[in-house]
Amino acid sequence: MDTRVPKVRVSNISKQFTVWVEDKEQVIRALDNVSFSVNAGEIVALAGTSGCGKTTMLRILMGLEQASSGTVEIDGNKVNGPGFDRGMIFQHAGLLPWRSALENVEYGLEVKKIPKQQRREAAQHYLELVGLKDFMHHRPNQLSGGMQQRVGIARALAIDPEVLLMDEPFGALDAQTRESMQEELLRIQQQTTKTILFVTHDLDEAVLLADKVLVLFPGPGRIHEIVDIHIPHPRTDTIAVRGSEEFNQKRYHIWKTLKTASTLQANPIPAEVR
Numbered sequence: 056m057d058t059r060v061p062k063v064r065v066s067n068i069s070k071q072f073t074v075w076v077e078d079k080e081q082v083i084r085a086l087d088n089v090s091f092s093v094n095a096g097e098i099v100a101l102a103g104t105s106g107c108g109k110t111t112m113l114r115i116l117m118g119l120e121q122a123s124s125g126t127v128e129i130d131g132n133k134v135n136g137p138g139f140d141r142g143m144i145f146q147h148a149g150l151l152p153w154r155s156a157l158e159n160v161e162y163g164l165e166v167k168k169i170p171k172q173q174r175r176e177a178a179q180h181y182l183e184l185v186g187l188k189d190f191m192h193h194r195p196n197q198l199s200g201g202m203q204q205r206v207g208i209a210r211a212l213a214i215d216p217e218v219l220l221m222d223e224p225f226g227a228l229d230a231q232t233r234e235s236m237q238e239e240l241l242r243i244q245q246q247t248t249k250t251i252l253f254v255t256h257d258l259d260e261a262v263l264l265a266d267k268v269l270v271l272f273p274g275p276g277r278i279h280e281i282v283d284i285h286i287p288h289p290r291t292d293t294i295a296v297r298g299s300e301e302f303n304q305k306r307y308h309i310w311k312t313l314k315t316a317s318t319l320q321a322n323p324i325p326a327e328v329r
């Protein structure tokens with residue numbers, strides 16, 4: 056029996072939202088009995104059709120949303136709200152426009168009450184790590200979308216979280232910038248060995264980056280399958296990875312699975328034969 060405590064343990068998470076539509080109460084079952092665990096240093100992708108609960112799962116992990124039932128543990132400690140052991144990165148970096156890149160990265164450290172000198176050094180270190188050594192004093196509007204996203208990653212890394220949660224982190228970037236950011240993330244993960252969970256609609260991205268892909272189905276949101284990706288690290292030679300049999304087989308398998316799910320959604324099986 057494996058007695059190691061996983062870095063992240065999600066146990067039987069369900070989440071319902073109650074909404075009012077045209078004066079009628081509706082219950083949306085965003086997540087139903089979701090369980091999985093993630094070991095330290097693993098990268099896990101959440102993939103699935105729109106509305107299957109990916110963002111809700113990430114928000115519960117971050118402590119921004121409370122589950123209706125079930126638990127989330129980090130290193131065996133129950134999550135009850137946001138904490139410095141987790142850092143979140145969104146599709147848009149959401150930088151403070153009046154602050155330089157350096158001051159934006161320092162912001163989280165101010166909140167964490169890190170002394171001035173120490174936070175300046177940490178912010179410089181993480182901006183260098185994401186390749187922005189020469190842009191530390193630029194304001195967000197003087198940076199490209201990819202650079203802004205890198206500042207967002209540096210900001211999340213600077214608080215030294217145990218777990219990085221990324222919600223479609225590269226979704227707003229053009230294809231070329233996106234590819235270079237994926238390579239950056241692989242490089243940063245090699246250096247920092249952070250545990251990462253990320254949401255993506257891009258199956259290439261899921262298989263390229265992740266050690267396992269959680270394939271979610273909607274209505275109610277649930278894990279249909281957990282697909283292990285056996286591509287060895289480091290995966291920095293992304294051309295070789297994308298050309299490998301494992302990459303293409305797993306990508307095709309996940310694509311086919313999700314295609315079946317969306318066909319079922321469009322043509323639901325009649326209740327009497329379900």
Ligand SMILES: Nc1ncnc2c1ncn2[C@@H]1O[C@H](COP(=O)(O)OP(=O)(O)OP(=O)(O)O)[C@@H](O)[C@H]1O
Binds near residue numbers: 074108
């Ligand atoms: N705050 C909320 N109030 C009511 N319903 C919500 C709320 N947040 C999410 N939902 C519902 O929960 C379900 C899951 O939403 P969620 O955003 O987690 O899905 P998703 O898989 O991330 O979707 P997408 O891929 O489109 O971003 C959806 O039906 C959505 O309408």
